[in-house]
Amino acid sequence: MPTCNQWNSHQFISHIQTWARELGFSQTGIAGVDLSSAETGLSAWLAAGFHGGMHYMEAHGLKRARPAELVPGTVSVITARMDYLPAATPTQPGEWQAMEFSRLQRPGEGIVSVYARGRDYHKVMRARLQKLADRIGEHVGPFGHRAFTDSAPVLEAELASRSGQGWRGKHTLVLNREAGSMFFLGEIYVDIALPPSAPVTAHCGSCRACIDICPTQAIIAPYQLDARRCISYLTIEHAGPIPLELRRLMGNRIYGCDDCQLACPWNKFAQRSSLPDFDERQGLSGQQLATLFGWTEEAFLRFTEGSPIRRIGHERWLRNIAVAMGNALRAGVADEAGLRASLRSRADHPSDVVREHVAWALGE
Numbered sequence: 097m098p099t100c101n102q103w104n105s106h107q108f109i110s111h112i113q114t115w116a117r118e119l120g121f122s123q124t125g126i127a128g129v130d131l132s133s134a135e136t137g138l139s140a141w142l143a144a145g146f147h148g149g150m151h152y153m154e155a156h157g158l159k160r161a162r163p164a165e166l167v168p169g170t171v172s173v174i175t176a177r178m179d180y181l182p183a184a185t186p187t188q189p190g191e192w193q194a195m196e197f198s199r200l201q202r203p204g205e206g207i208v209s210v211y212a213r214g215r216d217y218h219k220v221m222r223a224r225l226q227k228l229a230d231r232i233g234e235h236v237g238p239f240g241h242r243a244f245t246d247s248a249p250v251l252e253a254e255l256a257s258r259s260g261q262g263w264r265g266k267h268t269l270v271l272n273r274e275a276g277s278m279f280f281l282g283e284i285y286v287d288i289a290l291p292p293s294a295p296v297t298a299h300c301g302s303c304r305a306c307i308d309i310c311p312t313q314a315i316i317a318p319y320q321l322d323a324r325r326c327i328s329y330l331t332i333e334h335a336g337p338i339p340l341e342l343r344r345l346m347g348n349r350i351y352g353c354d355d356c357q358l359a360c361p362w363n364k365f366a367q368r369s370s371l372p373d374f375d376e377r378q379g380l381s382g383q384q385l386a387t388l389f390g391w392t393e394e395a396f397l398r399f400t401e402g403s404p405i406r407r408i409g410h411e412r413w414l415r416n417i418a419v420a421m422g423n424a425l426r427a428g429v430a431d432e433a434g435l436r437a438s439l440r441s442r443a444d445h446p447s448d449v450v451r452e453h454v455a456w457a458l459g460e
Contacts, residue, residue: 108235109290115231116176119224120371122279123272125259125293127173131161134254141320148324150333156249166249167242169287175259176228177272177279178221179367180211180374189364196358199382200347203424204431206385206417208405209328209352210278213381214374216404221245221282229284240287245280252281260293266318267306267356273299276363299362306356311345315356327353331416332408337452343419344426348385350416351405377403385424386431386438389417414442414450422457 109126116124135158147153153160163170185192199207211217225243233239244250253270257263261281262272269277273296300318307315314325323329327349330338338346357363369375379399391399393410400406405413421435429435442454 106291111235112174112228112232116228119227120178120369121176121224121228122179122275122367123177123261125175125256125261126290127175127255127259128292129163129170129173131163131251131254131258134251135161138251144322146320146322146324148329148333149335150323150329153249160249160251161254163250163255163285167240167285169240170242170285172286172288172290172292173255173259174228174284174286174290175256175261176221176225176282176284177256177261177270177275178217178224178282178371179275179279179369180214180217181278181366181368182210182214182375183368183372184375185368187368192366193358193363196354203348203420203427204384204386204429204435205348206350206383206388206420207348208350208380209354211280211374212351212404213376215402216406217280217374218245218247218404219402220371220373221280222247225282225284229286232286236288242285243282244285245282250283252283255283256281258292258295260296263296263298263300264319265306265360265362266300266304267310267315267360268319268321269357271300271360271362272365273362274365274367276366277357277360278363278366303361305359305361309355309359311347311349311353311355312342331412335412337449338415338419340456343456344423346419347423348420350385350388350413350420351408380405385417385421386434389414389421389438389442411447411450414445414447415453418442418450418453418457422453422460425457426460 113124138161142154159165163173199205222243222245229241229243253264256270262270265271271277312325312327314322316322327346331351396410396413421439425432425435439454439457442450445451
């Protein structure tokens with residue numbers, strides 16, 4: 097095992113950064129485990145009910161802000177980010193955002209959030225974080241560690257910002273001057289003391305583009321998100337009926353929402369992924385709503401194999417698309433008869449939720 101001085105050497109950190117880049121990570125950093133200053137804000141957010149139906153957040157409570165309670169023995173956190181824009185994304189500044197915004201002008205087309213058009217990032221990140229931990233172990237010998245990617249009570253954005261990955265934007269996501277916010281975050285909790293990375297200063301200034309563009313006004317104030325109004329929450333995390341007052345605001349977004357990121361000026365610097373895992377899968381981009389709504393459960397499972405979309409299940413998939421179809425009918429799409437016929441084909445669906453949203457859509 098290395099000496100304490102070796103553990104704390106910047107040369108060792110440089111090794112970790114090199115190994116991480118070889119594994120497809122864009123940047124790594126080191127954070128300490130004292131997140132006590134974040135506890136007040138977390139408690140207030142939970143007390144306000146902004147987490148909605150994500151009851152696991154309340155159940156875990158302040159453990160999110162206490163890494164050493166989640167994984168006893170943890171004294172440092174290695175943070176990593178991985179860019180996810182597909183390799184084929186246009187390279188001209190602002191071009192890819194304009195392309196994504198244009199999808200909103202085609203109401204008969206279903207919009208899947210950019211991050212979800214490729215392979216499930218949980219699988220990609222977790223496997224590569226474990227490989228990074230293995231590389232560290234080859235260098236230093238056995239050590240205690242545990243890797244996370246949006247998979248446990250971890251304050252990912254807080255740890256990322258404390259370790260120099262970027263700063264918290266007003267939409268609550270982490271922003272990086274060289275990469276915007278189009279990246280995934282992951283962590284390795286370790287039982288070795290490593291020198292923390294220096295945080296970076298914030299650069300949002302007076303900009304409020306993300307706040308102003310949010311379709312449902314889910315960003316209720318700078319750095320405050322009411323998840324109950326967020327389209328990403330509604331289409332992915334939320335079970336049961338989508339609140340009536342929010343359905344028309346969802347447009348043709350059927351899985352997630354990128355608007356706050358598309359409007360952010362820093363995302364003109366968003367980077368393409370070096371991994372083919374995040375390239376767009378056929379059928380998840382530019383597809384007509386009626387086609388997606390026609391997927392049987394078997395087809396849904398086949399087309400979403402290895403995709404993060406699979407986790408919402410066929411029922412929520414149909415619920416989300418029914419809302420988008422209702423909005424398309426209200427917008428006066430050319431194939432109104434086809435959409436209505438498609439909706440009627442599910443009018444007697446076994447799910448109460450699907451039937452309700454189909455009826456609403458037909459009423460639009």
